[in-house]
Amino acid sequence: QVQLVESGGGLVQAGGSLRLSCAASGSIFRINNMAWYRQAPGKQREVVAVITKGGSTTYADSVKGRFTISRDNAKNTVYLQMNSLKPDDTAVYYCYALDVAPYWGRGTQVTVSS
Secondary structure, eight states: OEEEEEEOOEEEETTOOEEEEEEEEESGGGOOOEEEEEEOTTSOOEEEEEEOTTOOEEEOTTTTTTEEEEEETTTTEEEEEEOSOOGGGOEEEEEEEESSSEEEOOOEEEEEEO
16 A cells, blocks of 8 residues: 655745645555646646656646656655646646556645736
8 A cells, every 4th residue: 555645735826836745655665657647627637747766757748848747766755846837737736656556645736826
């Protein structure tokens, strides 16, 4: 079992920045990919950024150049640095981890005001 706890969400004005953190605990030694997803009201959950155990990253087109995912394996934590935030980035952001099964955090709300 893996437990994921997100933090760092909040309310920010357009153009501002936030950094999300996701701390993993439990049977973490088997975790490979970690990722951030988001779900806006009335929309499907979508992937925002993915990072492999080796550090390779991929991003949704909508956040490329603005968001950066990083991972500290020693702290079992993954981060999402979000810059130049837009109102369209408003959503609940979820941490995701994959070993032999997918695991999800409970989510953290990010609200970007115009």
